Amino acid sequence: MTSTDQPREKTFFGHPRPLATLFMTELWERFSFYGMRAILALFLSTAIIDGGLGLSTGTAAAVVGVYNAMVYLAALPGGWIADRILGPQRAVLIGAIIIMVGHLAMAVPGGAGWIYLGLALIVAGTGLLKPNISTMVGHLYDDRDAAHRDAGFSLFYMGINIGSLAPFVVGWLGQNVNYHLGFACAAVGMFLGIVQYVAGGKGLRGIGARPTHPLTPHERNRAMKVVGIALLALVLLAVVAALAGFLTLDAATVFLTIVAVAVPIAYFCYILLGDHGLTADEKSRMKVYLALFAAAAVFWMIFDQAATTLTTFAATSTDLSVFGWEMPSSWTQNINPIFIIILAPVFAALWVRLGDRVSTPLKFAIALVLAGLSFVAMSAAASIASTGVKVSILWLVLVYLMQTCGELCLSPVGLSVTTRLAPAMFSSQMMGVWFLAVSVGDSIGGQVARLSNGGTSPVYFLWSGVFAIAVGVVLFLCVPGLRRVMNEHPGAGLRPGTGHPGKLSE
Template identity: 50%
Template structure:
């Protein structure tokens, strides 16, 4: 983003930042409110009995569907980023994405069963693909590259994400579990609608930030390129629908296809960048160093993103949700992680500042994050001991999330930073997209893995996954020296 476009946004007005930051802060807060609010009750709505107003689907299938939805959301960001860069521009992409997300939640709020679920999830996937990768670009465009407020602005923006993630399960979970599932989904739709309204009225404060596509398709080629993309997309959708209608491919088959695609897509990205003539020898070495970090991120997200699947199911049937004399819905446990992020993130920022050049190298931070997320699953293994009919204390989940959140803070923000440093110059934006595909691949693999979970085999399930994460963390720690050589001076 050039300094020219950045300074067209009003300069101050929101805690010493451009007024446009408040517009984007609340847009993202409400978008995350809608996303995490829906996700907090989705699994329960899918697998709980029809007597409870839910769909009564098989639990393992329900958890797999929630996981593959998460994978599809992150995969769609690649297409959303391309549309913003070549056709729409960031600001329009954010608005159109928000509209699709709202319509998706409206579909879920309608009592039309499985059809509403599939329609809603598809719309939310498409909308999030447009909004999520582009709203950060608009935030960055509010500041000149040399503006010292830039990092602070992103920190404030990140707090909006976690505030929305904290409030969402409390509101949507309460309404969905205590009154009606569709009220919970409806609250998510209202949240996104509020975000759209304030975005529409506050858009004037964004100035020229990401207003136009930075690399627009030539007018002469636009119709041909977009027509070809539309034709291929419709043909692919028609093929899947035909296979579903004829019974050749069931719902689980579609999930398996997306799972395979979530792994194949980043593999193809790595292959293209490594083989490209635009990648220099030093950049190729750094890209090779990035591969074990990417694999570590996939493993981390495989475990972390089970908060809305396996951990949610565990909280539903194995956890005593009474605390300090109060009883709360199981969906409330998904507010624990955002609260811990808000509390602990400043402590990590202070730690890295204090350590300075003495802080651990990036591969070692990734190794520690795997050790911690593995340990969090071992805590779940211990909590799962004994009779499945006997519920365990709520504090087990608090301890698990505390350990897991520390692992998240060692990997998620660090991963964003190291990706920008190791990316080949010719593929800078695409490598950032590749980082988000680590989460897609983790959840895609998770869509298969979660099928093996049940209350009866919880000890084995948590123990095996926790053990694998710890083993991979140890291997990464041992390999840190070798990886750092390949990084050519990148920390």
């Protein structure tokens, strides 16, 4: 039999077949995550007599912000556990099971204790699943094929956003039937993800089956001591705060915000200043990554307010009536994933077509400007609403369209650049570091919204947008230098029929 007679290996839209299993697993995990998140702020701020927890709008925004932050902060130890103990494959499975149990805890109508227990479990489980499933996607591609890697992550990202349509189901159940039933529906989604992952496990071809840098017995003992000391210190801190009268929900969100910001600072110092045998080139690339990380944090500070300030604005200041029927305000969170599903294939093809003519730092700068402009538009909508008139839902459609285009410039590309710039010995951990940018942005955004009484005023939106635009402009000015360090050479960046590189090649 000649080579041409050999049966072709099955692919998934032109990509390695194992991407299908990872695509579907992530889809159901995101269904559970975004479905629950769509109603979380509404549940927290709904009066107790109406089935909620009765928190103020500002406090509810802060809780959701730090919850999101802790979800992504947990990706760092989750990546470390996969690198050193479990391997990515087992970490994903264990994480999915913990997430499902967390949603089941929230489904119990037993008061705030069950809710916070469920949120804590979801944080822990997502920390194990989220970075490691993305790492496995990265390992499907040759390191030299950056363009197709970006396209693969864009396709993977489309699966994420199909799952993000969960508010159509979970949001409707939560707002029209019972919030706890909505949380139970999220648990069912995660169960389906577990079934999908186990069924497709054999097709992963050993990807992520083993830890890349297993702990030695001595390192294991030392790690257990560090974890024990950290837990003891946390318990003592909580006791002292309670005795001093500082153990309030708002104080807890402030503390967790400080943690969310301090951890990435400490970790970057650990990587860059520690003795890990990194080459000079790896250290230079990490400095570039630090700049991209900061830009991403600003983007997520704006973008992830969909579950808080934008949903609150939809519920209080937006005309949601459709032919006499009132749309659940949580459904407005579906606008973004719908745009992602439509535009992700377009952006995936665009990155392949443009190749390296558009650099990663430039994509990040474009994303920041778009995010900033979206909040400038929100400022205009909030100004109209301040007169007592409910605004058209088209304002939110415009805002989500700009944010979606920015997201497709930054998020899947950020996943891809992390796998490219990560030092070899920190591969899974660096994927966790990427999600710390979301953690920083979400926690700061939640606190700013809390201090702004829920963050729905025109001034709040305007200054948040202007800040993001300013950061984007600064990053744009730094693009040439960052690109040189990254070795992203615009060899194909010539305009047809000219001898000069186009503006996008910068």
